[in-house]
Amino acid sequence: MGLIYKKDVCTGCMLCPKVCNFGAIEKDGDKVKFDLDKCVLCGSCEEVCPVDAIEIERQVIDKEHLAQYKDVWVWCETHEGRLRSVARELVTKSRELADKLNEQVVAVLLGHNVEGLAESLVHQGADKVLVVDKEILAEYTTDAYTIAMTTLIAPRKPSIVLFGATSNGRDLAPRVAARMALGLTADCTGLDIDEEGQLVQTRPAFGGNIMAEILCPYTRPQMATVRPNVFKPSELDTSRDGDIEKVDVEIRPNQVRTKVLEKVSEVVEGMKSVEEADVVVCSGRGIKDPANLELPQKLADVLDAAVGGSRPIVDLGWLPPTQQVGQSGRTICPKLYFALGISGAIQHTAGMSTSDIIVAINKDPEAPIFEIADFGIVGDIFDILPHIIEEVKRLKAER
């Protein structure tokens, strides 16, 4: 049992039922009672209680043991011989975290014929790059990559290890965490260091309705997967110096128990990636007919933008799944985002709310998308869009 309630100390101030997110605390006469089946022991009530009548039993922290762990590591995923952009984003963010801790940034590069990418990770901000270059790592497999990561981590004792929350990152990180019996926070959208030098991991939960701050107080390394496109990569600094260390890790073929027979790309030729474009023109239900997608495409063409869609129109097959923006699609943060005929349900905004500038056009003045839009237009997209296209063309011609 984790929660201790000292009823005699409780003054009945009723602050704790107000902060409980799980409906686990109820008024009980002039005191409160706890429904431990609903309680997840998050500690919100413990923090708010002015008289310390609530205590959550926790593990003991062994500070001496934790102090042996140093440096911020990033698993730098590659795809077809190139670094994924999330690797650059995380090396940039790690630089900031490591500077706060006065520790080093270590980039981990696994693959085959990838050594050439190491230098650019130094230019991105890494102090050191660990390279494991082997044929058995040419293709991502859970087993081979888990062996490589755990073999690197165990003797070197980093304090933090970060992974991009890609399909492979979210496959690999829990396997590594479980092998070493470590905590892992999924899909973070914020990372910081607190006054005690711990990693504060912020992530959305309940479909983006709520944010949680998660710590890993008892074990090291602290591990997290981090959403792509949340942090911006820094400019490369070619004057930076760093160590590049090649490490040999023994991985036997019989340790790799899955075999990749074929890789199929569903990326549509000529369609810009919503994750990589600076400008994204995204359409929702308000577009009404697939033939009407020509209009957003025209705007995208003049702005050199990617075309995206909300879940309903991707489910209808009007755009390929690679173009879906939102919780169950891609999370993006372009410089400019157009939401055309998108109401702005939390499942959609969770995937784009961090865009620099959001423009929304919707007939419904009450659409929630207007709450997060920098420039909202209440009106018909078919009336307004042609004029916007004309105005952009005119502006470009003037320049």
Place this chain on the structure above:
Amino acid sequence: MKIIVPVKQVPEVAEVKVNPDTGTLIREGVPSILNPFDELAVEAAIQLKESHGGEVTIITMGPPQAKDALYKALAMGGDKAVHMTDRAFAGADTWATAYTLAKQIEKMEFDLIICGKQAIDGDTAQVGPEIAEVLGIPQICYARHIEMSEDGKSITVHRETDEGYEVVKARLPVLITATKGLNEPRLPNIMGIMKAKKKPLEEVDAESLGVPEDEIGLKGSPTQVRKVFPPQKKAGGIKIEAEDPKEVAKKLVEFLAEKGAI
């Protein structure tokens, strides 16, 4: 073939609202459902049983009311269920949850484990791979298509990737996680619902699991939630009615040029 499907009961996230005054979740009146990704896993298991024979066991860890999620899966066609329920399990993070489930699964016979890709309340996608690691079996995550070999000894899976999918093969036993597109989960019929409550349902508490108390629940959890808070709302921007579309378009493009966005 023996298939185990770990499931979770979750709140219907689409109906969860936030109290604007306190910033806390309003969970009153929000229905609890079988996690939609787990429905895909249950359906996949039943289909494999129908084509290859065998037995499907549903397992969950959760409070007493989580039994409803087990009944739903049994009504769909699962054969039996295991309910791990004990206050000592409360407060478990993904590692403690996976460890607790795996310690029970270890005592059972299985050829295949199928999980949902993630639960819609936590969205972590970690419990599946962590169970696989504790059991020491391979995993194939985000399955869109599953094909069992004729001899029933290996499985080929279309695994979703960032660019499309890859075709991955493994020998059993293996753990698979199911994602959207794998199948259309069936709705339980009246017969199924009536039979569900008569199917074997075993309860397991911390004592019968036989794992030290500091390895389960909050005490066995390496992560700790420090606080929860409502997402930051962006400060209100400009909102105009498009009475004159041309004029509005002009204003917008001026605004974007001024901000350096185009």
